[in-house]
Amino acid sequence: MTDRIPTPPSVLSRLRYDPQADIDRARHDPDGFWLDEARSYEWTREPTTGLTWNRPEHGWFADGETNITLNALDRHARGEARTRAALIWLSETEEPQVLTYGMLHERVQRAAAGLRALGVGVGDRVVIYMPLTPEGCIAMLACARIGAVHSVVYAGLGVSALRDRITDAGARVVVTADVGHRRGKLVDLYAIAAEAVADLPQVEHLVLWERIKTFSREHDVRTVAWESLFTHGRAPAVPVPAEHPLFVLYTSGSTGKPKGVVHAHGGYMVGVAYHLKALFDVHPGDIFLCTSDIGWVVGHSYIVYGPLVAGATVLFREGAPDFPDPGVLWRTIERYGVDVLFTAPTALRLFMKLGEEVLKPYDLSSLRVIACAGEPLNPEAWRWAQEHVGGGLGEEAHGIVIDNWWQTELGAPTLGTHPRWPARPGYAGRPLAGVEADVVDEAGNSLPDGTQGQLVIRRPFPSMLRGLHGNPEKYASLWNANPAGYLSGDLAVRDEHGYFSILGRADDVLSVAGHRIGSADVEDALVSHPAVAEAAVIGIPDELKGESIVAHVILRAGHEDSPGLCASITEHVRRELGPIAAPGAVHVVPSLPKTRSGKIMRRLLRAQALGQDPGDLTTLEG
Numbered sequence: 001m002t003d004r005i006p007t008p009p010s011v012l013s014r015l016r017y018d019p020q021a022d023i024d025r026a027r028h029d030p031d032g033f034w035l036d037e038a039r040s041y042e043w044t045r046e047p048t049t050g051l052t053w054n055r056p057e058h059g060w061f062a063d064g065e066t067n068i069t070l071n072a073l074d075r076h077a078r079g080e081a082r083t084r085a086a087l088i089w090l091s092e093t094e095e096p097q098v099l100t101y102g103m104l105h106e107r108v109q110r111a112a113a114g115l116r117a118l119g120v121g122v123g124d125r126v127v128i129y130m131p132l133t134p135e136g137c138i139a140m141l142a143c144a145r146i147g148a149v150h151s152v153v154y155a156g157l158g159v160s161a162l163r164d165r166i167t168d169a170g171a172r173v174v175v176t177a178d179v180g181h182r183r184g185k186l187v188d189l190y191a192i193a194a195e196a197v198a199d200l201p202q203v204e205h206l207v208l209w210e211r212i213k214t215f216s217r218e219h220d221v222r223t224v225a226w227e228s229l230f231t232h233g234r235a236p237a238v239p240v241p242a243e244h245p246l247f248v249l250y251t252s253g254s255t256g257k258p259k260g261v262v263h264a265h266g267g268y269m270v271g272v273a274y275h276l277k278a279l280f281d282v283h284p285g286d287i288f289l290c291t292s293d294i295g296w297v298v299g300h301s302y303i304v305y306g307p308l309v310a311g312a313t314v315l316f317r318e319g320a321p322d323f324p325d326p327g328v329l330w331r332t333i334e335r336y337g338v339d340v341l342f343t344a345p346t347a348l349r350l351f352m353k354l355g356e357e358v359l360k361p362y363d364l365s366s367l368r369v370i371a372c373a374g375e376p377l378n379p380e381a382w383r384w385a386q387e388h389v390g391g392g393l394g395e396e397a398h399g400i401v402i403d404n405w406w407q408t409e410l411g412a413p414t415l416g417t418h419p420r421w422p423a424r425p426g427y428a429g430r431p432l433a434g435v436e437a438d439v440v441d442e443a444g445n446s447l448p449d450g451t452q453g454q455l456v457i458r459r460p461f462p463s464m465l466r467g468l469h470g471n472p473e474k475y476a477s478l479w480n481a482n483p484a485g486y487l488s489g490d491l492a493v494r495d496e497h498g499y500f501s502i503l504g505r506a507d508d509v510l511s512v513a514g515h516r517i518g519s520a521d522v523e524d525a526l527v528s529h530p531a532v533a534e535a536a537v538i539g540i541p542d543e544l545k546g547e548s549i550v551a552h553v554i555l556r557a558g559h560e561d562s563p564g565l566c567a568s569i570t571e572h573v574r575r576e577l578g579p580i581a582a583p584g585a586v587h588v589v590p591s592l593p594k595t596r597s598g599k600i601m602r603r604l605l606r607a608q609a610l611g612q613d614p615g616d617l618t619t620l621e622g
């Protein structure tokens, strides 16, 4: 049985882009398709080659030369977009700041000249430990402009996480701020940064953006004022080969120690900007609200590079999505007439838990696409969001909730449900243009529809990673562990319409009485119980069954923990999925261990249950 839900006609009529022709062309002529996309941008030397591939090494547009900031800034600042808003930023107390393309271009040119004056050159790594602010974006773009490689560390991570990344990246310059704002409190970022670099003599400069000028304290002798960067004139964009590294970004660390993923100027630029228009349907003049952070890949691709390369307007805010009050996100959408929202399942489940009353006072009818990525989007969360954020499925619907699957390693959406395509809740969607994805067994054989297996990418596409910083063996293993292609590490199953459902991480798969059960399936069933807002399951060894399922659940507002409730939850899963998948235990918990990027860290629950060493916890939410 496949219940596919067509996009309501009232939403279809608001959409502007149809990617079907791209998908058909890319299937037969991927190089031609991507080269044509690439040629719509500005190059100092236009590329003539598409993919070059010598597994595991690969590249795109290898004979081309550009700089991503030429396309993200100069191209727009010279034309009619000069006075268009590039960034609209809101402080945690909802004070706005707007930077037009002209203004952003000027700020980035000066910051780039300042970094150059500090001795930062082509290929040098710069660690950016900044709150989610325009200054954080400017720091990233300034590095890119002079061919330096930025490595943004999320400003919620602590001393050892920051120190590890500075060391691993071999950075000589660190850019930070005095404070970040979180839930009305000040986070002393400078103290963390100064402690992280205290024993790292290779760090030559600690650039400090002071937001609160009255804060007096001892400064590390290497400290340089952010403002002083802006006194060295303007730096032009340094043309670099398409394959020149743009950034190193560490993964979320859900399944183990974070990996330093390397992306390159040319392919990344073409890939991220393509999906902004083709999947999210964002076009110049639209207001695009992204709730991620520059510390994560979604923030790199869809706060900074994708929207700017495309000439769109991105809206983002510092702080938590439910502070100063739970209405703030929805109020922002109404105030700015947001066209497209990009958020994460964990945020939708937070509002499910709080209840839809929070959204009711606000007019969300400007929204036409509500895109969601980062974790499995449970069918119940999809339905809730479609009803309360998208306006339902009837004639009154104004927007559609769409799932999309990708990874830090992939740079941009890879599988997705285009807003024109029918939704199948619980399924992330189909391979997007230029993506050859498959479900295979360990030997690399393609598996029939309906059979679960490893999710692989058979052929590189432009926004894929070019390496793992300092770890070529691990990088090679991503391509060599399975003969079929790049191994995502996720398990999936495909339906007869070509839609893929992500069953969870291969590491999180449950094995009960000889059956392999994806963690996502059981969690979907749990969240479909009326009392459950969020769930995480793990397997613990069981003499009889191999593994027994232990469920951890967070209740929705208005429900109380009781033995009767736990029994009803167990019974509900038994009915939905069969007795094999019924949890042996259900624990009601106030919160679940998550990475700072909002992903459930099942390996920690498992380690706690088994009394084992949990491994690297530097990205755990504190």
Ligand code: ATP
Pocket (backbone or CB within 6 Å): 251, 252, 253, 254, 255, 256, 257, 258, 259, 372, 373, 374, 375, 376, 377, 403, 404, 405, 406, 407, 408, 409, 428, 488, 489, 490, 502, 504, 505, 597, 599
């Ligand atoms: P690490 O690789 O260090 O364990 P991570 O995999 O959590 O960290 P990310 O690159 O941020 O780091 O996350 C990518 C993963 O998130 C995917 O491999 C997948 O498991 C999950 N994911 C992302 N989007 C979706 C989605 N739409 N549906 C289901 N899972 C998703």
Ligand code: MG
Pocket (backbone or CB within 6 Å): 251, 255, 407, 489
């Ligand atoms: Mg991963």
